[in-house]
Amino acid sequence: MERLSFVQPDSLRDQVNRAASAVRNSTKILAISHIDADGITSLAIVVTTLERLGKKTSWRNIHQLSSETVLEVKTLVGELQPDLVIFTDFGSGQMSLVRENIQGQPGIEAIIVLDHHIPSDEDPDSWREKNEQGIIEVNPCQHGMIGSSELSGAGLAFLVAYAISTENVDLSELAVVGATGDLQDYYGRGFSGLNKEIIALAEQHGYVKVHKDLTFFGISTRPLPFLLEFTTDPYLPGITGNRDGCFAFFDELGIPLKDSEDIWRTWADLKPDEKRRVIQKLIDSILQSYENPKAATGIIGDVMTLVRRPPRTELRTAKEFSTLLNACGRNKKPEVGVRICFGDLEAWREGQTLLQQHRANLASALRRLETGGVEERPGMYLVMDPETPDTIVGVVIGMAQGSRIVPTDKPVIGVSTKVSGEGPMLKISGRAARSLVKRGVNLREVFVSASKSLNDRYGTMVAEGGGHPMAAGAFVHSDYLKEFLEIVSDLIAKSLQSTDERKSEGRG
Ligand SMILES: [Mn+2]
Numbered sequence: 001m002e003r004l005s006f007v008q009p010d011s012l013r014d015q016v017n018r019a020a021s022a023v024r025n026s027t028k029i030l031a032i033s034h035i036d037a038d039g040i041t042s043l044a045i046v047v048t049t050l051e052r053l054g055k056k057t058s059w060r061n062i063h064q065l066s067s068e069t070v071l072e073v074k075t076l077v078g079e080l081q082p083d084l085v086i087f088t089d090f091g092s093g094q095m096s097l098v099r100e101n102i103q104g105q106p107g108i109e110a111i112i113v114l115d116h117h118i119p120s121d122e123d124p125d126s127w128r129e130k131n132e133q134g135i136i137e138v139n140p141c142q143h144g145m146i147g148s149s150e151l152s153g154a155g156l157a158f159l160v161a162y163a164i165s166t167e168n169v170d171l172s173e174l175a176v177v178g179a180t181g182d183l184q185d186y187y188g189r190g191f192s193g194l195n196k197e198i199i200a201l202a203e204q205h206g207y208v209k210v211h212k213d214l215t216f217f218g219i220s221t222r223p224l225p226f227l228l229e230f231t232t233d234p235y236l237p238g239i240t241g242n243r244d245g246c247f248a249f250f251d252e253l254g255i256p257l258k259d260s261e262d263i264w265r266t267w268a269d270l271k272p273d274e275k276r277r278v279i280q281k282l283i284d285s286i287l288q289s290y291e292n293p294k295a296a297t298g299i300i301g302d303v304m305t306l307v308r309r310p311p312r313t314e315l316r317t318a319k320e321f322s323t324l325l326n327a328c329g330r331n332k333k334p335e336v337g338v339r340i341c342f343g344d345l346e347a348w349r350e351g352q353t354l355l356q357q358h359r360a361n362l363a364s365a366l367r368r369l370e371t372g373g374v375e376e377r378p379g380m381y382l383v384m385d386p387e388t389p390d391t392i393v394g395v396v397i398g399m400a401q402g403s404r405i406v407p408t409d410k411p412v413i414g415v416s417t418k419v420s421g422e423g424p425m426l427k428i429s430g431r432a433a434r435s436l437v438k439r440g441v442n443l444r445e446v447f448v449s450a451s452k453s454l455n456d457r458y459g460t461m462v463a464e465g466g467g468h469p470m471a472a473g474a475f476v477h478s479d480y481l482k483e484f485l486e487i488v489s490d491l492i493a494k495s496l497q498s499t500d501e502r503k504s505e506g507r508g
Contacts, residue, residue, distance in 0.1 A: 003166055006197045007159060012143035015127065016156075019136050020163035022110045023050070026084035031059040032073055034089040034153070035329035037181025037322035037337070041154040041174040042088035042114065044341030049161040049168055058082070061334035063391075065094040066464055066475055068425070074101045077108065086112045089153030092119040092139045093466045095130075103135060113137040114156045116147035117466065118444065140194065148468045150193025154178020158198060172202035174341055176304050181322030190302050199304070206307065208318075213303040214267055214279065217323065220305075220316040223264030224250055224257050230359075234286060234295045240403065253277050266312065314355070315340075315348070324351050327358035330391040361389070365396040370405050374412075379492030380430075381406045382485065383414040390416035394429035394473065401431050408433035411443060411492055415481065425475040428484070432470045439499040441492060443472035450487040454480055 007013040023029070029050055033043035043059055050057040058080050062069045065087070077085065085102055091113035102111060111134065118141055119126070127137045138156060141147040158175035161168040179185070179195045191199055202208040213219065216231045225246035228239050238245045250257055255274050259265055270278070279300065286296040304318035314320040328337035331354045339347035365388045375382045383397055383406070397414035400406045411432040430443040447465025451474060454463045463484055465474035476484045 004159065004163055006201075007194065009143050012138070012140060012145070015136070015138045015143075016159045016163050018131065019112045019114065019138050019160045022084060022112055022136055023055075023086075023160065023164060024053070026055065026082075026109065028056040028080070028082045029058070029084045029086060030073075030076060030080055030082040031057065031086045031088065032065075033059070033061055033087070035061045035063055035332075035334040036089075037325035037329070038153045038178040039089040040325045040329060040334055040337040041178035041181070041322075041341060042152075042157040044338050045154060045157040045161050045168075045171045045174050045178075046086055046088055046114075047338070048171060048342065049164055052168070053164070059338070061329070061338065064473075064475070065090045065097060066425075067097060067461060070094070070097040070101045074105065077102060077105045081107045083107055083109045084112065086114065088114045088157050090117065091115045092121075092137060092141070093117050095120050095135075095137070098135070103133070109134065111135045112160075113139070114153060114160065115139050116141065116151050116153055116156055117468070118147065145193055148182075148470075149184050149195075151195060152179035152182045152184050154181075155195055155198050159194070162201075169201065169205050170207065172198055172205070173207045173306055173308075176202055176208055176306075177318045177321045177325070180304060180318040181326060185302060209305045209307050210302050211305070212300055214275070215299060215301040215303065215319075216267075217319060219267035219303065220312055221314055221320060222266060224255075224267065224270075227267055234298065234402070236282070236285060239285070249281065250278075253281060268311070314352070324355050326395075327351065327355040330358055330389075330395070332391065358392070361392055362396060362399065365392065366399060366403075366405065369396065369400050374400075374406055376410075377485075377489045379489035379494075379496065380410050381412045382489075383412060384417060385414075386417045388414075388416050390427035393427065394431070394471070397429060398431045398471070401433060408435065410496065411436060411441060413485070413488065415485070417478075424478045426478050426481055428474040428476055428488075430467075430472045430474075430488075434470065436496075437470045439496070441495055441499075442469040443467065444469055446488055446491045446495075447472045447474040450474070450484055450491060451476075453487060454484060 004013050007016060031043055031046045033039040039061060047057055047059050085108060091098055092115035116139060119139055124142050127142050130137050140151040145151060154175045158171050161171050175198050184195055185191045199208060199210060216227055218227050228246045228249060229243055231240055239249060257265060282299055283296045287293055306316055309315040314324040325337040328334055328351050333354060336347045336350050340351050368385060368387060369383060373383055373385055388396055393414040393416040397412045401408055401412050406412045411430050414429045416427050432441050432443050444467045451463035451465040455461055462477040462480045463474055467473050
């Protein structure tokens with residue numbers, strides 16, 4: 001049986017195989033990827049595969065593929081003279097940049113783009129044309145799949161690796177970590193599509209075990225009381241952020257916090273009966289304080305244990321592994337994350353330090369937000385914090401929404417006015433609750449069309465948007481920020497209003 005027979009439709013499988021043969025035919029490769037956990041794992045999968053093939057490989061993570069950063073890639077191409085350039089976890093939305101700056105550079109025989117974000121080329125069949133031009137674009141969105149939930153960048157990189165050799169099956173672990181980092185399981189509600197197939201393969205080969213368990217962050221590393229203290233999704237009244245409340249919680253249940261050797265117990269150390277009692281009490285407390293009983297459903301879900309990784313470490317569950325990698329990326333050390341994936345112990349230690357810093361940064365940003373850092377506008381809750389670095393603004397607003405510090409009836413838009421690079425571009429992040437997306441709010445479209453109208457108005461590139469309906473981002477020139485936010489607020493307000501009208505018409 002063909003090893004990739006689970007990859008459907010055939011057109012996608014052919015495209016994966018095409019990428020695999022372009023890799024085999026190359027000699028010197030430059031691999032470029034995004035800095036989040038999915039981008040880091042995608043890159044680690046690609047680089048490991050290339051090194052196993054004995055190819056000369058250089059790699060680099062970049063924050064976002066933009067008109068500025070593509071020039072860095074162009075320079076690298078000039079220096080390294082690769083015959084193949086591989087982009088992972090971005091590229092489909094920046095195809096014109098790739099065409100203009102990378103294609104046709106001396107020595108380049110082929111370009112591979114492995115992406116799962118919505119492509120910028122409107123023609124869904126455009127990948128066929130690009131094959132002829134030496135750009136092999138593999139994107140599940142072009143084959144009838146949903147790129148935000150059915151396949152991650154790392155999953156796609158894994159499919160190519162597996163097409164090259166079944167011995168790369170161990171890399172399925174990293175594919176699971178990448179998909180988890182991109183929240184493709186929708187907060188523990190379960191994986192679908194090719195993600196599910198890859199997980200089944202990883203399970204079958206003994207790399208991953210999926211079981212229903214508490215979905216909170218830190219079930220294999222955090223001492224019990226701190227596990228609850230830092231839980232923000234859902235926000236646990238009287239428990240989240242309340243250390244005494246956490247101790248009292250376990251005290252009331254008569255569950256010891258330390259073992260016989262005086263070592264903190266983690267969730268993974270609890271007996272089944274103890275777990276049941278804790279879960280029951282958590283559900284009771286959520287039901288008491290939330291109008292919607294659904295708030296309690298997300299606390300139990302599929303947990304992916306990486307059974308070959310050391311217990312009581314961040315590498316043991318896909319969720320914590322991906323958080324560790326995200327911490328590296330957000331602290332501008334994505335290469336440390338890639339090296340952690342390679343199994344480098346020193347990098348792992350450095351990553352742990354970055355994770356601690358990252359948590360401290362998040363906590364202080366949330367505290368500022370809670371104490372008056374939110375402005376309500378017609379179409380959004382706006383968070384403009386000069387202290388929050390642009391690398392974490394997206395997570396901060398996501399957590400603020402998850403923990404209901406910011407209401408969910410409108411999207412939350414975050415702006416970091418603290419620019420990390422030299423340039424004048426500011427980073428904007430947006431998050432919309434699932435219920436809003438169901439009602440038709442699409443943040444990606446809003447950011448893309450707001451950028452387009454500004455660019456058209458000024459006849460030059462002042463803004464660039466992209467992402468997913470529920471989580472999107474944009475880069476905007478600082479001089480045009482005010483205008484951009486006004487357009488965004490108007491667009492969202494209109495789309496909320498039109499769904500309200502439809503609703504009331506439906507009722508009448
Ligand atoms: Mn991704």
